[in-house]
Every structure is written in C-alpha cells, then in structure tokens.
Amino acid sequence: MIRSYKQNDEQQINALFYEVFRKQRSLVHWAWKYKENPLSKSIITVADEDGEMAGHVALVPAKTKWYDREVIFGARNDTMVSPRHQGKGLYKKLNQEMIDTAQSEGIDYLYGYPAEKAKELFIRYTGAKEIASIPRLIRVNRLSTLVVNKLPFLKAAKPAIRVADRFLKPKKANSLKYSFKFVSECGREFDSLWESSKGVAPILLKRDAQFLNWRFHRHPDREYKMLAMYENDILSGYSVISLEEKPFGGGNVLNGTIVDMLAIEKEEAWEQLVAGTLQELEEADVIQTWALAQSPYFKELKKFRFVHKDNPMPLVGKPVDPSLKEDDSIENWYITPADVDSF
Numbered sequence: 001m002i003r004s005y006k007q008n009d010e011q012q013i014n015a016l017f018y019e020v021f022r023k024q025r026s027l028v029h030w031a032w033k034y035k036e037n038p039l040s041k042s043i044i045t046v047a048d049e050d051g052e053m054a055g056h057v058a059l060v061p062a063k064t065k066w067y068d069r070e071v072i073f074g075a076r077n078d079t080m081v082s083p084r085h086q087g088k089g090l091y092k093k094l095n096q097e098m099i100d101t102a103q104s105e106g107i108d109y110l111y112g113y114p115a116e117k118a119k120e121l122f123i124r125y126t127g128a129k130e131i132a133s134i135p136r137l138i139r140v141n142r143l144s145t146l147v148v149n150k151l152p153f154l155k156a157a158k159p160a161i162r163v164a165d166r167f168l169k170p171k172k173a174n175s176l177k178y179s180f181k182f183v184s185e186c187g188r189e190f191d192s193l194w195e196s197s198k199g200v201a202p203i204l205l206k207r208d209a210q211f212l213n214w215r216f217h218r219h220p221d222r223e224y225k226m227l228a229m230y231e232n233d234i235l236s237g238y239s240v241i242s243l244e245e246k247p248f249g250g251g252n253v254l255n256g257t258i259v260d261m262l263a264i265e266k267e268e269a270w271e272q273l274v275a276g277t278l279q280e281l282e283e284a285d286v287i288q289t290w291a292l293a294q295s296p297y298f299k300e301l302k303k304f305r306f307v308h309k310d311n312p313m314p315l316v317g318k319p320v321d322p323s324l325k326e327d328d329s330i331e332n333w334y335i336t337p338a339d340v341d342s343f
Contacts, residue, residue, distance in 0.1 A: 002090075002097045003043035005183050010034075012053035013046070013078075020080040021235055028220045033060060033341065035078070036188075036218070038210045043105055047081070047090045051302060054085035057094045059110070060341075061319065063206040065198050066109070067326050070206065074102055074320075076112035076122065077341065095125040098322070108321040109328075113313050113340050128318035132330035133311035135292050135326065137301050139278075141169075141256075142285040147247035170278040170304050178269075179230045180276045186212045186226075189235040196264045197237070200295065201334035202326070207262055215338060216240055224259060227280055229273050235274040237263030240338065256284030260338035261297055274300045290337050292330060 010030050017025050039061045042103040047055030059074035076098070081090045101112060113134075114122050122128055140146065186209040194208045205211070216224045222242065229237040238258040245252045257279060263269040274297075281287050289306075290313070291298035315335070317328055326332075337343035 001048045002093050003046060003048055004101070005046060009044070009046060009053070013044075013056055016053045016056055016080060016082055019082055024091060026220065030215075032218065032220045034058065036214065037061070038063065038214055039072075043098065043101050043107070045087070045101060046232055049085055049093055053082070054088075055081040055090040055094050057098050059098065059107060059265060062211070063208075064109070065202070065204050065206060066324060067202045071108035071321070071324065073109045073111055073205065074107035074130060075341075077112070079114070079118060079122070090123055090127065091124045096123070099126055102320050108161055108324060109319050111317040113315060113316065116314075119314050119316055122316050126318055128316045131315045131317050131333075133295065133296075134313045134315060135311050136290055136309050136313075137298070137306040138289060138303075138309045139287045139289060139304065139306045140285075141282065145251075145253055145285045146248065149251040149253065155173075161171065169282075170275060171271050172275060172279060173288060176235075177231060178272045178276065179203060180280075181230075182228055183226050183228045183238075185217060190238070193238070193262070193264070197262050198263065199265050201292075202332040204334035207260070207338075207340060212238075212247040225280070227277055229263070229276055230267070231270070236266070236269050237261070239273060239277040241277060242343075243281075253285040254283060256281040257337060257343060258287065258289035259343050260323055260336045261289075263296075267296065270296045270300045271303065274304055278304060290335060292333060293336055294331050295334055297334075297336070 010027055014025050014027065014030055017023065034044065039058055041061065043059040045057050046053060057079040058077045060077055062075060064071055064073040068110050110126065110128065112122060119130065123130065188209065188213055190209040194206065198204065216226055224240050224242050227239045227241065228235055239258060242257045242259055244255050246255045261273060261277065263273045291301055315330070319328070
C-alpha cells in the first residue's frame with residue numbers, strides 16, 4: 001500500500017535508510033531535515049507492505065527565487081526500496097504518488113541531485129529532465145603533502161618540495177576596506193543581504209536568515225564556520241566553510257570545502273570575500289567547492305587558481321506548476337554545495 005507518512009514512521013524509515021544505504025542516521029537528524037526545515041514540513045510517501053516499511057520517497061520544500069517571484073521547490077530525497085521488496089513496481093508507484101501529492105501540496109518545481117541509477121529512474125517515472133552536471137573546482141594549498149602522500153619515497157625531500165607551497169599562497173583581502181568575523185547566528189542583516197544579492201541569478205534557493213540558521217547553525221551532525229564580511233559595518237557577503245581529514249595516497253589530507261558563498265552585486269565584494277575565505281582555509285591541503293561558470297563566484301575562484309576538476313553531480317528538475325514557463329537551463333541557476341544535504 002502506498003500512503004503518506006504517519007507519526008512514528010521515522011523509526012522504520014531510518015531502518016530502511018540503513019538497509020538501503022548502509023548509513024546510520026539519528027532520529028534527531030531525521031527531524032532536523034524533515035520537520036524543522038524553514039517551512040516546518042515535508043512530503044513523505046511510503047510503501048507499506050503489511051506493516052513493514054518497504055519503500056520511501058520524500059520532498060523537502062524550500063522557498064526559492066524563480067525569476068521575479070518566490071515559489072516553492074521540492075528537493076527529492078531518500079528515494080529507496082528495500083532489496084527484499086524490489087521487483088514489485090514500488091519505485092514507480094512511489095514516484096507517481098509523489099508527483100500527485102506535490103501538485104496538491106503546492107510544490108511548484110521538483111528537483112534533485114541523484115546518483116546515476118536513481119537519475120535514470122527519476123527521469124523515467126516523473127518526466128523530469130537532466131539539466132546539467134555541476135562543476136567541482138579545487139585549489140591545492142600544499143602540493144608537498146599531496147606529493148609525499150602519493151609518493152612516500154619522497155618524504156625526505158618534503159622540506160624542499162615545500163618551497164613550491166609558498167607560490168600557492170593566495171593574495172590577502174583588503175583589510176582596510178573590508179572586515180571579517182565569524183558568526184554563529186544569522187539575524188535581520190542577513191535578510192537584507194538576501195535582498196541585495198538575490199540578483200546573482202534568476203533561480204536560486206532563498207538564502208535568508210531563517211534558511212541559513214537551519215541549514216548551518218542548527219545542523220545536528222556537521223560543524224560549519226560562517227564568515228561574514230562587512231564594508232563600513234554593513235554586511236556585504238558571507239561564506240560557509242568546513243574542514244575534514246580524508247585519506248589520500250599513503251596518508252591523509254586536510255580537505256577544506258567552501259560550502260556556500262553569497263555577496264552583493266559588486267565584483268570587488270566577491271573578490272574580497274573569496275580572498276578572506278581562503279585566508280581562513282590556509283591550513284587546508286586542498287580546497288574544493290561547486291560553482292557554475294556564469295556566476296561571479298566561479299569567475300573569482302578562477303582568479304585564485306582554482307581549477308575545474310570534474311562534474312560529479314547531476315541536477316534533474318521538473319516544473320510541477322504549469323505556469324513556470326521560464327527557462328530552467330543551467331545558465332539561469334546559482335548553485336553551491338549548500339544546495340545538497342550531503343555537504
């Protein structure tokens with residue numbers, strides 16, 4: 001039976017999540033994602049086989065700028081069918097029910113960043129289309145660490161290789177004109193920043209104080225640092241960063257991620273924000289992020305020796321509201337890793 005979520009389903013949903021993805025997820029995380037998001041709701045559809053959770057698909061709603069109006073996007077999440085119940089057509093039934101429910105619940109646009117197999121099924125069963133694969137950019141801060149991890153026999157030569165690291169240091173931000181500080185709560189000034197910066201693209205998730213507090217400052221598992229940039233005591237941009245050790249070659253590297261960034265519509269502001277962010281990531285061996293080629297973010301990253309590594313994440317989308325007739329090609333989006341819950 002295909003039905004909507006009922007109270008206390010979350011324990012079985014998390015058990016199914018582990019069965020399918022082999023990842024543990026706490027009930028606190030589940031509640032943060034599905035109940036405590038800025039709209040305080042989600043659309044959750046399950047396949048119930050005689051009281052057993054056999055399948056699941058969910059939409060997490062988000063306020064989104066769509067050209068000159070605000071609409072509701074639904075991010076397709078955690079689409080899964082138990083291996084013990086595959087071959088019954090549940091995946092198709094779940095997605096069809098999800099589309100019907102999205103229409104009745106006021107979701108205007110359906111989107112997601114699915115894995116390859118899930119992408120094929122997403123497109124097949126919902127009529128969605130692949131919009132693009134999102135570019136990943138990287139910057140090497142410490143070439144010496146990467147070389148020695150990959151070629152351990154050069155360990156004795158690491159001090160000499162470190163000479164190259166000096167040439168990789170980014171230029172510093174203009175501390176006379178711009179000031180920076182870390183913030184642990186977003187107030188009204190972030191709402192004002194959103195109004196001043198939302199012209200960066202026709203289509204982007206609404207990054208107001210409510211969204212930012214939920215996405216970063218209330219996250220139950222991940223630790224982020226949010227850097228705010230001020231010009232004459234007025235907030236003119238922010239970035240969100242994280243640091244994590246990851247295996248590479250014969251050792252570990254400290255990986256820095258720029259999870260999100262937004263600034264006022266001023267080239268100098270973007271440049272200074274990138275510079276200030278990189279200063280806070282000086283200890284990282286490698287820095288990565290996502291950025292679209294048409295964005296001011298991408299253009300500034302290139303100035304700071306970021307290189308386009310690959311395009312690992314596909315974006316799939318589908319208008320649910322027939323009045324959304326504007327162009328949804330990738331040239332009209334603004335996307336960062338913050339748009340995906342895996343970062």
